[in-house]
Every structure is written in C-alpha cells, then in structure tokens.
Amino acid sequence: MTETVNGAVGGAVPPAGLRLVPRADEPLKMKDFKTDQEVRWCPGCGDYAILAAFQSFLPELGVKRENVVMVSGIGCSSRFPYYVDTYGMHSIHGRAPAIATGLAASRPDLSVWVVTGDGDGLSIGGNHLIHALRRNVNIKILLFNNRIYGLTKGQYSPTSELGKVTKSTPMGSLDTPFNPVSLALGAEASFVARSVDSDRKHLQSVLREAADHQGSAFIEIYQNCPIFNDDAFAPLKEADRGTPGSGGLIRLQHGEPVRFGGGKGVRLNRYGTAEVVDVDEVGEDELLVHDVAVPDPSYAFALSRLDQPAFAHVPVGVFRKVPRPSYDELMAAQLERAAAAEGPGDLGALLASGDTWTVG
Template identity: 75%
Template sequence: MNGHSPLALVPKTDAKQSMKDFKTDQEVRWCPGCGDYAILAAVQSFLPELGLKRENITFVSGIGCSSRFPYYMNTYGFHSIHGRAPAIATGLATSRPDLSVWVVTGDGDALSIGGNHLIHALRRNVNLKILLFNNRIYGLTKGQYSPTSEVGKITKSTPMGSLDAPFNPISLAVGAEGTFVARTIDSDRKHLQSVLRAAAEHRGTALVEIYQNCNIFNDGAFDPLKDAEVRDDITIRLEDGEPIVFGADRQKALRRTRTGSFEVVDVADVDPSEIVVHDAANPDPSQAFALSRLDSPAFEHTPIGIFRNVDRPSYDEQMRAQVEEAAETQGPGDLAALLGSGDTWRID
C-alpha cells in the first residue's frame, strides 16, 4: 500500500457484510455467458472485505454493456453519459473524501469519446478506481469494431477489415503517468480480486484493464489466455520484486535488450542476474511501458498483474490543502458577497 490509505476517511461498518449485501433486486440483463457476470460476482464478493458502509461507495458508469453495472450494485451509483464517467467521478471524489468512488467503463466508452477524460483523470491522480472492461468490440450497438480491435478485424462497420491501429490501454495509462496500472482477466477470479484489493488501497487513480469476453460479437478473443494447454507459456504473471519468469515449467524469462526493450529467453541460457526483476514502484515508467508492449503481435506474450504502483499525492488531497490554506489566510469566504462583487449592475 502506498502512502496512507485512501479509505481512511471512508466510514466503516460495524456489521459483517457478505456478497448478498451488495446484490440488488434488479434483474441482471447481460447476454447469457457474458464475461460481465464474472466481474460483477468478483466485485460483489470482494467489497465486503473493505468493511465500508455501502452508502459511502459509489459506482459511476458511462454508456455500454458494462455501464449497467451500477444497477446491480447495492451501493450508490450513477449511470452517466458516453465517455464522461471519469469527469463526473472526478467531481464526486474531489468534493467527497468520505466516498470510495469507482468508475466502470468499456473499451469503446473509455477510449473513443472518453479518451481525454480518461487520460486527464490518470495524470491528475484523482482518488478513484477505474475498471475498464476490454472486449475489443462494441457490444451494446451490436458488433462494430472498437478502439482496441485488432488490425484487419472483420465487423459490421469494417466488412473488409479494420484499418485502425488499436490502442493498448496499459501503454496509454502508463504514458499518461498513471500511478496504478494493472491488467487482469474476467475468468480468473483469484487474480482479479487480488488486483482489485490493491487498487482499492491505492492513493490516487487506479486503472484496471479487465479482459472481458463478449461471447456474442467477439467470442474467444482471449481464449489462449484461458486454454490450459498454452496459457502458462504465453501469460506473464507480474509479481512485484520477483524475477519475471514464466512458462509451464518456469523455463522462460525476460531480459533487457540494449535498446531498453524486453526479449524472451530460456532460463537455462542466461545468468540469473540478467533476468529482469519486476519493480512496480519504480517512478520511472519506462519498464512498465516496455512490459505493456509485450502483447504486441511481434511477441505474442501477455503480461497480467500490476504494471505500475507508485506513490504520488492525489489531486483531491492537494486541492483540499489549497482550500484550507485559502480559508486560513483569507477567511472562510462569503458566496453572496463574491457574487455581488466586481463589475455588477442592476437592470430595472
């Protein structure tokens, strides 16, 4: 946990909570088999561990399949407008330090119309947690390509294949100097919940990209990461402070090249000192960025876990400090006097 806990000001509950306490009476309306169900269950079963009052937890969403999330959480919630969930959540988090604020968004919502709102929330380091459901498709509008769809993707809006180079959400977040950047998978509840715990305790903005299967319009997009026969050989599980070693028999590792990028090597062929040790707390984002590039077609390996987890004062902490300083030096202020000051006139 970096710095002091952002949950320190959020009221705690005296009653023991369970997953049932976070379920609503609303019918969950996603397509049968959608990965959103697994994420919802993971969040509902994880939140009781925080011991927070449900009325002090808020979920803010934008537009898309994932954005129905607030209806199914027995907390406060706000189903907002397309791409603007980080902006609305920023206002909420900065004005209410007694809340645990979560944003639920999708790859289309967050990375198309919401792109600027996302990167500015990250760079400001506002005390909120962003869950980015990435299924690499527009599901709610029935299967158009999204900002994370691969080049050549055949969809209703790209019948001859997409020409757009896709966003890498992790690279984008690291490039925006996000202080907590992580990736996990909808079907791996243990890993998903471990990342959520770390995100909840992080001071500032935490971005968690969740690979989420859309079984209707992009089924199987992440199957290799779930296939028992190959997943261990292509999935790199990041553990802070540990050498980056992977493979079914732990036979593969990462080594730095002279250009600063990474290459996959056989453990038996290198000296242990050459193997990269993961350092999520490194203020220099270059290692985290290099790791984020490993799932490009040239490497075909996918890191999951926490890429970056650095300590930096949150935007809301600094804003409150400025307000307190202004009140001490200039007095508490008078809104009516402020509105009536300066160049004012009356029209009869």
C-alpha cells in the same frame, strides 16, 4: 455490534485509499451488495464473472455501503450501477471519469469506482480518462476490454486488432489498436494493472491492491463478448493452462523474477526493451525481477509492450504502483491555505460584488 479499533471493523487497518471513508459498523457480505434488479447480459458474457468477483470483494473494504459510489458511462459494462447495491450513476458516453473526479474532489469520504469499456473509455471518453489519470484523482477505474463494441452490436473498437472484420469494417480495420495499459502508463497513472474476467482469484487480488492505493488506479480487465467477439482471449487462456513454454499469460509478482510457461522468462535488453528469452540459454541472473515501485514509468511501459506484435505473451498483474499526492489531497490543502490567508469567504457577497444588474 462488531468491535472497532481506529474506526475499522474488527480492528482492521483501513487501506490508504480509503482512510477518510467511514467504516462499516458491522461486517458486510456479498449479498449486501446485490440489488433486486435482474442481471441482464448475454449468456456467457464475461461481465457476469466480473460482477460476482467485484460484489464478493466489496465487503473486504470494510466501509459503509452508502459511502461507495459506482459511476459508469455507456455500454454493456456500464450497467454495473444497477446491479451493485451502493450509490451510483449511469452517466453519459465517455464522461464517467469527469463525474467521478467531481465526486472524489468534493467528497473525500466516498470510495469512487468507475466502470467503463474499451469503446466508452478509449473513444469518446479517451480525453477524460487520461486527464483523470495524470491528475491522480482518488478514483478506481475498471476498463472492460472485449476488443469490440458490444452494446451497439459489433462495430470495431479502439482496441480491435488491425484487420478486424466487423459490421463497421467489412474489409478489415485499418486502425492500429490502443494498448490500454501502455496508454495509462503514458498518462503517468500511479497505479496500473491488468487482469482477466475468468480468473476470479487474480482479479480480486488486483482489486485489493487498487483499493489500497491513494490516487488514481487503472485496471484493464480482459472480458469475453460471446456474441460479437467470442474467444478473443481464448488462445492466451488455453496456452496459460496448456503446454509449458507455449506462451500465454505472464503473471507479474512484485519482487519475483518474471517467468512463465515453464522455461521462458523476460529480460530487458540494451535498448531498454522487454524481451522473452529461454531461461536455460541466458541463465536466471538475466531475468527481470519485477518491481512495481520503479518511479520512472518507462520500465512498466516496456513490460506493457510484450503483447506486441502478435499478442502471444501478455503480462497480467500490477505493472506500476508508486506514491504520489492525489489531486483531491492537493486541492483540499490549497483551499485550506486560501481560507487561512483570505478568511472563509462569503459566496453571497462575492456574487453581489462588483457590477451587478437587477433584471425585472
């Protein structure tokens, strides 16, 4: 048996978002979170990389497997509960945040994770998503964005680019796509981040910060669909690895100037809009120093718009991380006040009170 201090394996301090979740008696390993189910996605699907990153991250939480819950909706990403050896539910289209809200509000001893996609979470599930975020329910939402419907075979999704030719838009999409990070910030989410399926180190670092956050956490993950939208994010990844200054991913680091591509940087102009600049031309002092704790979401929102209009420069990392009471905390306190004022209550007596009828 591993020695524990304050209930944490090896004396580790439990993350704020997990402080009520029972700690594991012994250290867990990645294999402990693998099920006996055959993992079935298309060859080359980005979901494989995300699954591996997530399974290897989970032992770091230091909590019991039976106190971790995966809730998914409908789509390729929503097969996660079959492959992660915890409790889980493969629920219905778009409703995963609603089910997860009920779990988190009634069971603060659970670590609740939602797995959804751009189709599941932003179309039929859009309403549930934004309300879970504005309420600041203590759930962690992973939204896989491949900018297409994969499971239903290649229709355009809420994040497909304008003019996208698909089976359901043979002459090109007329819809302006959602920016998931902008949407989450507009819903006042207290934690918002973005990562990429192929960057395991970066993805795991974002997952750690999300787990440490008390309240809702939203992470958009760029995920490649090799069958219906192959290499949708390849230009970003290639530019990120290639010629300095060619664009690509802008890696946000709290407390650090926002720089990328060798000689490029980001500043806020007089309108409060984030813009890409040449560092040699404007000087280091003009560069924006990233701060995830800015209370007003408009700062993080400005950063989220850097991918407009040509998707040439895309920030990844944590955009916003601010403290705010979570819904489940507020609800528990409200129930305690009600019990103190009115007594513990009797459900049977309540149901039998007032006008009642006996049905023969």
